[in-house]
Amino acid sequence: MSETILIVGSGAREHAIAAALARSSPPPKLVCFSGARNPGIASLSSAYGLGSITAPAEVVAFALAQHVTMAVIGPEAPLAAGVADALWAAKISVVGPTQSLARIESSKGFARELLAKYKIPGNPFFQRFASLDGLDEVFARYANRHVIKDDGLAGGKGVKVCGDHLLSIDDSFAFCRELVAHGHPFVVEEKVEGEEFSLMSFCDGKTLRHMPAVQDHKRAYVGDKGPNTGGMGTYTDADHKLPFLQEVDIAAAHEINQRVAEALAEECGAPYQGILYGGFMATKEGVKLIEYNARFGDPESLNLLTLLETDFAGICRAIVDTTLADYVVSFSPKASVCKYVVPEGYPDNPRKGDRLQLPAELPDGVTTYLSAVDVKDGELIATGSRTLAVVGTAATIADAEALCERVVCQIPGPFFHRADIGTGPSIDRRMKHMKAVQSA
Ligand code: AMP
Numbered sequence: 001m002s003e004t005i006l007i008v009g010s011g012a013r014e015h016a017i018a019a020a021l022a023r024s025s026p027p028p029k030l031v032c033f034s035g036a037r038n039p040g041i042a043s044l045s046s047a048y049g050l051g052s053i054t055a056p057a058e059v060v061a062f063a064l065a066q067h068v069t070m071a072v073i074g075p076e077a078p079l080a081a082g083v084a085d086a087l088w089a090a091k092i093s094v095v096g097p098t099q100s101l102a103r104i105e106s107s108k109g110f111a112r113e114l115l116a117k118y119k120i121p122g123n124p125f126f127q128r129f130a131s132l133d134g135l136d137e138v139f140a141r142y143a144n145r146h147v148i149k150d151d152g153l154a155g156g157k158g159v160k161v162c163g164d165h166l167l168s169i170d171d172s173f174a175f176c177r178e179l180v181a182h183g184h185p186f187v188v189e190e191k192v193e194g195e196e197f198s199l200m201s202f203c204d205g206k207t208l209r210h211m212p213a214v215q216d217h218k219r220a221y222v223g224d225k226g227p228n229t230g231g232m233g234t235y236t237d238a239d240h241k242l243p244f245l246q247e248v249d250i251a252a253a254h255e256i257n258q259r260v261a262e263a264l265a266e267e268c269g270a271p272y273q274g275i276l277y278g279g280f281m282a283t284k285e286g287v288k289l290i291e292y293n294a295r296f297g298d299p300e301s302l303n304l305l306t307l308l309e310t311d312f313a314g315i316c317r318a319i320v321d322t323t324l325a326d327y328v329v330s331f332s333p334k335a336s337v338c339k340y341v342v343p344e345g346y347p348d349n350p351r352k353g354d355r356l357q358l359p360a361e362l363p364d365g366v367t368t369y370l371s372a373v374d375v376k377d378g379e380l381i382a383t384g385s386r387t388l389a390v391v392g393t394a395a396t397i398a399d400a401e402a403l404c405e406r407v408v409c410q411i412p413g414p415f416f417h418r419a420d421i422g423t424g425p426s427i428d429r430r431m432k433h434m435k436a437v438q439s440a
């Protein structure tokens, strides 16, 4: 059947989704609906609608007008707003869970309780709160080692960690008081120590096909310094593991994703059809769950969709038709390094309106994806967030990093990136940290 596929969203993640779909055979017709016009996605699409991606009726109206047969939803906000529900109701198949299933990301308390109820390993201690009652006790037990999380989607601003944002018990109480004053329920959980990794799975509700493990870099500056960002860059290894992980860690993450998909089907009475993204920490006590996301990671998906060998449109069709069990999903046995080029001042006070100049030619093994970029008078203009993602792929992480860095360094203007992502010293530091955590 000839597909017309709607992509919802307009970042580099959605550019990578569009590029992977466009490589499929036969190539589907692509259309995009989003709040901004990404020129990379536009160049691959036959129609581009601008509007609110969290307004289900707007997305559905565009999809029906374009005779869309399947939709792929990139970001979390439309999932939490019920855009998948509205598309399914209009008889359009969707890669991306319905509102109820997307609670695995949109409610931190729901995710923790699901693991607890179905006896799935990976939870640290946690407790849900709607007031300050009982906080004293938890803070006494987990003094200097707790994390406080707004229970709803807070765009990355809802999590505060002891020793990081919370430097005293007064800071912890102050944040909780603020949450209560705004009527936000919250979760307090034990702070666990280790190295973080992302393990995403394609999921049709029953069958999961796991993707290689990836490590993101959330801090803005070299050496994991500075404010938290959406993610400055990521790497994967050619064996699809990560240098600091053991076979058992990967197996544990696979098992948690599999059991969470089964628990979600039971709890919500419907199959989870989309990408299930576990954010994990490898610790002394094994793999712990940090959070779930109901979508592709950004930048994680840029590495993985670049390495994906299997036809992506076919995988999406198998997800929505519940036929993933018939599918072998393979990724190129290569390492990859992705770095984001971001405007000076990002993330707190980013410059806007600077011209982005891409290198005239890219070396073999390098792919670029546009993110917060507009076109004015024929020039690419940065609009004030992560701007351009550069992905290098090669036989080793070191070679992939060198390729990526060579291209990133050619980009002029008031932009910066993290030169350390995927370098030998940066990976050594993570290996040492993992060893120190294990022997503590
Ligand atoms: P989240 O929004 O849940 O991903 O949290 C943001 C960041 O806070 C994570 O990437 C972790 O670095 C950190 N974090 C969240 N939960 C925990 C935890 N239980 N223990 C240690 N760090 C955590």
Ligand code: GLY
Pocket (backbone or CB within 6 Å): 216, 230, 231, 293, 296, 297, 298, 299, 300
């Ligand atoms: N890379 C972090 C995220 O996509 O949430």
